[in-house]
Amino acid sequence: MNEKNLIDFRKIKQAILDEPIPMHMKNWFYALGVTPFILFIFQVLTGILLTIYYVPSPELAYKSVKYITEEVRLGFWIRGLHRWGSNLMVVAVFLHMVRVFFTRAYRRPRELNWIIGVLMFFITLGLCFTGYSLIYDQLSYWATTVGTNMIKEIPIFGSLFLHLLRGGEIVSVNTLTRFFNLHVIFLPTSLLMLIALHIILVRVHGVSQLEGIEDDEVYKFYPEHVYHGAIIALFLLTVMSALTVVLPPGIGEPADPNVTPLHIKPEWYFFAIYFVLKYVPLKLGITLMLIFLIIMTFWPFIDELLRKKFPQVKWHYILGSIVILLFLIFTVYETVSY
Amino acid sequence: MDKNELRTQKLLIGIFSILLTVVLVIVAGVEAKKSTETKPVIEVTGVNKRCVSCHTEKGIAVKAIDQWKESQHAIKNIGCIDCHKAEKGDFDAFYCPDSDILVGRHPTPKDCAECHQQQVEEFAQSKHAHQFWIIKNDDRSIFEPTITTRHGCEQCHNISIVWPDKSVGECDACHPKHTFSRAVARQPETCGECHIGPDHPHIEIYLESKHGNIFRAKEKQMNLNYASKDLKKIPIEVPTCATCHMDGNETQPSTHNVSARLAWESQAAWSYRTVWLQDKLGDWTIKRARMEAICKSCHAPEFVETYFLTADLVNLQYNELRRVFVYWVKKLNKNGLIKELEANGKKYSDVVLNGWDEEPEHLMYHAWHHEGRRFRHGAIMMGADYTQWHGIWELQNDLVELIRWAAEHGDPEAKQWVNSRHPSKFMPYPIYDIPGNAWGINPLANKVPFLYVNYDDYWDRVYQNVKYAYEKGLLSEKQWQLWLKRYNNKEHYLGTKYNADSVYNYYLQLNAIDTKAMNEQVVNMQLPGKPFYQPRPGVIAGPSEKVIKQQLGRKEEKYSPESGTK
Numbered sequence: 001m002n003e004k005n006l007i008d009f010r011k012i013k014q015a016i017l018d019e020p021i022p023m024h025m026k027n028w029f030y031a032l033g034v035t036p037f038i039l040f041i042f043q044v045l046t047g048i049l050l051t052i053y054y055v056p057s058p059e060l061a062y063k064s065v066k067y068i069t070e071e072v073r074l075g076f077w078i079r080g081l082h083r084w085g086s087n088l089m090v091v092a093v094f095l096h097m098v099r100v101f102f103t104r105a106y107r108r109p110r111e112l113n114w115i116i117g118v119l120m121f122f123i124t125l126g127l128c129f130t131g132y133s134l135i136y137d138q139l140s141y142w143a144t145t146v147g148t149n150m151i152k153e154i155p156i157f158g159s160l161f162l163h164l165l166r167g168g169e170i171v172s173v174n175t176l177t178r179f180f181n182l183h184v185i186f187l188p189t190s191l192l193m194l195i196a197l198h199i200i201l202v203r204v205h206g207v208s209q210l211e212g213i214e215d216d217e218v219y220k221f222y223p224e225h226v227y228h229g230a231i232i233a234l235f236l237l238t239v240m241s242a243l244t245v246v247l248p249p250g251i252g253e254p255a256d257p258n259v260t261p262l263h264i265k266p267e268w269y270f271f272a273i274y275f276v277l278k279y280v281p282l283k284l285g286i287t288l289m290l291i292f293l294i295i296m297t298f299w300p301f302i303d304e305l306l307r308k309k310f311p312q313v314k315w316h317y318i319l320g321s322i323v324i325l326l327f328l329i330f331t332v333y334e335t336v337s338y
Numbered sequence: 339m340d341k342n343e344l345r346t347q348k349l350l351i352g353i354f355s356i357l358l359t360v361v362l363v364i365v366a367g368v369e370a371k372k373s374t375e376t377k378p379v380i381e382v383t384g385v386n387k388r389c390v391s392c393h394t395e396k397g398i399a400v401k402a403i404d405q406w407k408e409s410q411h412a413i414k415n416i417g418c419i420d421c422h423k424a425e426k427g428d429f430d431a432f433y434c435p436d437s438d439i440l441v442g443r444h445p446t447p448k449d450c451a452e453c454h455q456q457q458v459e460e461f462a463q464s465k466h467a468h469q470f471w472i473i474k475n476d477d478r479s480i481f482e483p484t485i486t487t488r489h490g491c492e493q494c495h496n497i498s499i500v501w502p503d504k505s506v507g508e509c510d511a512c513h514p515k516h517t518f519s520r521a522v523a524r525q526p527e528t529c530g531e532c533h534i535g536p537d538h539p540h541i542e543i544y545l546e547s548k549h550g551n552i553f554r555a556k557e558k559q560m561n562l563n564y565a566s567k568d569l570k571k572i573p574i575e576v577p578t579c580a581t582c583h584m585d586g587n588e589t590q591p592s593t594h595n596v597s598a599r600l601a602w603e604s605q606a607a608w609s610y611r612t613v614w615l616q617d618k619l620g621d622w623t624i625k626r627a628r629m630e631a632i633c634k635s636c637h638a639p640e641f642v643e644t645y646f647l648t649a650d651l652v653n654l655q656y657n658e659l660r661r662v663f664v665y666w667v668k669k670l671n672k673n674g675l676i677k678e679l680e681a682n683g684k685k686y687s688d689v690v691l692n693g694w695d696e697e698p699e700h701l702m703y704h705a706w707h708h709e710g711r712r713f714r715h716g717a718i719m720m721g722a723d724y725t726q727w728h729g730i731w732e733l734q735n736d737l738v739e740l741i742r743w744a745a746e747h748g749d750p751e752a753k754q755w756v757n758s759r760h761p762s763k764f765m766p767y768p769i770y771d772i773p774g775n776a777w778g779i780n781p782l783a784n785k786v787p788f789l790y791v792n793y794d795d796y797w798d799r800v801y802q803n804v805k806y807a808y809e810k811g812l813l814s815e816k817q818w819q820l821w822l823k824r825y826n827n828k829e830h831y832l833g834t835k836y837n838a839d840s841v842y843n844y845y846l847q848l849n850a851i852d853t854k855a856m857n858e859q860v861v862n863m864q865l866p867g868k869p870f871y872q873p874r875p876g877v878i879a880g881p882s883e884k885v886i887k888q889q890l891g892r893k894e895e896k897y898s899p900e901s902g903t904k
Binding site for chain 1: 357369
């Protein structure tokens, strides 16, 4: 075996850069899968910068966030990028899921990748939730309290999970250090591994074609699709910077476990869940949520069964539209109500 | 998949992508904005909703609602009726017009105590709660019309209003209704609403002190709205009035009893160690220790103790001045030179406290109630100018005037004093002193004063006085030891053992240059134009004859009867 064959760069290049992309992907709406990934990279970079000053202790967490926001040079920008990055990441995941869902890209053989995607969606929300709790102001402290309270309602293991997360009866120093660990080590590492798996599976299966319409033409991953990604990255950086300038990240009163604010609410991506839990009995609400999660996770198989039984009904259009509309209505209602 | 199907799919993806992006980014933006807002969410519920809507509609006390919305009460959902509730028969109960809501017009400390019991109790045990006494006595009521007392004395002394429900006090004297703001209560000007003016210029003293000066420089960066928690660090870097007299620190609980940390009754005619509720609050040494514990949050212990010891000696010195005043007015009264006011066999003035119609009585009153207090309060609160020029200087002036008045009215002893040419005549009383001061060692300060230099037994006399005050319990054991420490090493503390003559000589030269310049420039100058008034007998200074003639001529021309008719 000569040296030339030891590492065949040409083959690697081919495998990575020459992946054939179907023509329909030139439409921007079909090319959003890379957006959450780009945002994830941004989050990692800005997150590392934030940990330079952030101190995960009840006495210093709030002060260090305040210090980052008000004193550190460009600290408000980095924190703004991180905050808006997290918000946009949730939106980007939604958009990617909308595309995948309505094009039924989860259909065989890509069911596993859908499940991995759903898992990544939960991890993204977990990252948002744990990240928000690290600010340790009144809003964040009590959002963490109500957020973790919900966990208690999970059947059988609820109390155990709650205790495991909080490290005690109330949100305290143990919760903060646990959440810090989850936010900077466990969840990002898990997400990174799942992203890798997700992309590998995409490559193994090939980029999905539209259902029933096989694109005649394909184009190579590099350069056009890579540039697509680069444009999205630059666009996102601009948007996040602009949002940071217009709506800079704020910080409220320091957390005070003895003073419960009049209105406690979680971050906006949980508004819809919060709405449901508020207006139906708690046990029923939790049960509904669990049912929804199970349906969502195993949708590719459920969809297949439904299609066999009712071949004429476009279940994914109906259910997808209802879920999105309800989600939007609940979210907007919670936003405007306080 | 047909083309229609594809179009539907694209349309759905497009619409939902745009909808999700736009709506969710706006939602995220709104939430981000809310997180930067410091204004809390206020919810008006129940009866309060009716109060707010009716008052808003009728335009009655609408500002009060806005103020309430700023309050912690509003945040904690404590509304109008929680404080304004009333029962039938309450002294201030009335039905709100056109409604069936019974409300109390004046929430009293009894109402506040439902939630703030500790604060109300502490207040009731403070001298703030005792101020009605002055209205009851009303020593000025014969000197000024009652209507002025209503808006004068009573407005401030109402802080201890005794309500028909027997509760005492006016919480909103400091916590303005309806915000009941802690920040406003801590603002020095809040105390200064009453603690101001010639009789107790506390706000002026504070603002002239280093404390007040730093406060003014930094007040914009300070948040006075903090909750003063027991055994927590004081969160501001310079004290306001409330910090020292009320706030807690690492060692002291916060208190609404402003008397809990005061060691003197220095508003009184004599300075004496307080015995106010000492069975509950401890004696004056315990009260002083509380105050010192607060001072020591920022200052070194020895500085604090020396500072207070010096201020205590000022208070004791005041008593010695007063003793001389009392001696003279009593003597003048006994000799029939001044008399008390009297009607129907009842006396309406007291020569040693509040006489009004004779000069010595006025001087006596001012020497206590105005300059006497300024002297003492300036000393205890770092108002140098009030200890000095508004204090002792005016006190001494009053004393000189009093003795001079006595001499003019034939008192032989006073005449002797007036005729005396001895420099010690201004010290007709024993004196207190302390070697040096709290701030440092100054080798130049103690070389000039007359008494130091001319009386070898100066410090022996002072020693006897301070020791006597200590033995009488007017100074503590610790203070006496601190005084002795300085006394036994007074050459060091007075700086007399150090030689800074070279520095002194340098400035002496500069002084000489200044004096020479002053003499050359202005002292020996005489203007060539004569003054208009020349006080020589028989000569009336005025315009020269020539000028008078010219002026008369012009007047005649102007007013001659012919000039008008020709």
